[in-house]
Amino acid sequence: MLRWKELYEECLNCHKCSLGEKRTNMVFGDGNSKADIIFIGEAPGADEDRTGIPFVGRAGQLLTKYLQDINLYRNKDYYICNICKCRPEKNRTPYEDEAKACIQYLRNQVALVKPKIIVCLGATAMRYILGSDWRITRDRGKWVEKKGFYMTATFHPSAILRDPSKNEPFLEDLKAINEKYKEISK
Ligand code: URA
Numbered sequence: 001m002l003r004w005k006e007l008y009e010e011c012l013n014c015h016k017c018s019l020g021e022k023r024t025n026m027v028f029g030d031g032n033s034k035a036d037i038i039f040i041g042e043a044p045g046a047d048e049d050r051t052g053i054p055f056v057g058r059a060g061q062l063l064t065k066y067l068q069d070i071n072l073y074r075n076k077d078y079y080i081c082n083i084c085k086c087r088p089e090k091n092r093t094p095y096e097d098e099a100k101a102c103i104q105y106l107r108n109q110v111a112l113v114k115p116k117i118i119v120c121l122g123a124t125a126m127r128y129i130l131g132s133d134w135r136i137t138r139d140r141g142k143w144v145e146k147k148g149f150y151m152t153a154t155f156h157p158s159a160i161l162r163d164p165s166k167n168e169p170f171l172e173d174l175k176a177i178n179e180k181y182k183e184i185s186k
Contacts, residue, residue: 070175
């Protein structure tokens with residue numbers, strides 16, 4: 001297992017898949033690296049590729065705001081990153097070989113953060129972390145305890161922007177995550 005600095009440098013220089021050739025910035029992760037909650041998304045979009053920071057575009061801003069509304073702050077309460085650290089062109093879903101090449105870095109990152117709660121944002125993160133038998137609409141909001149983590153999945157915030165009917169269940173899931181966080185912080 002690599003330490004933070006070595007892991008970051010390895011990701012910066014990574015060319016395990018072709019996304020490494022096209023990136024402007026590698027998007028490592030952001031937030032409190034010792035937090036009890038980790039949110040995992042899919043892959044950087046255009047804003048993230050430009051800035052090197054995850055979840056800063058429209059979807060990210062929505063998520064950040066919704067979390068702030070329930071008193072969860074990026075620099076204090078959670079860490080946030082993605083399955084893939086480089087942007088797939090035109091924001092397509094990462095191919096399986098890209099996700100699998102990158103997920104070993106994510107595993108290392110999770111081992112360093114040592115969160116108690118892992119939240120998958122959207123179907124891609126859910127598939128690679130919770131398994132291919134999970135379905136986002138059916139299984140969001142469910143909790144499993146695995147390898148010492150409480151894990152759950154909810155919609156990706158970009159799905160909320162596309163389909164406002166998902167807003168209410170999304171808020172419910174965020175609230176349940178906050179409840180779990182309070183419970184484990186006691
Ligand atoms: N969507 C993601 O899944 N991750 C980001 O960092 C931005 C948008």
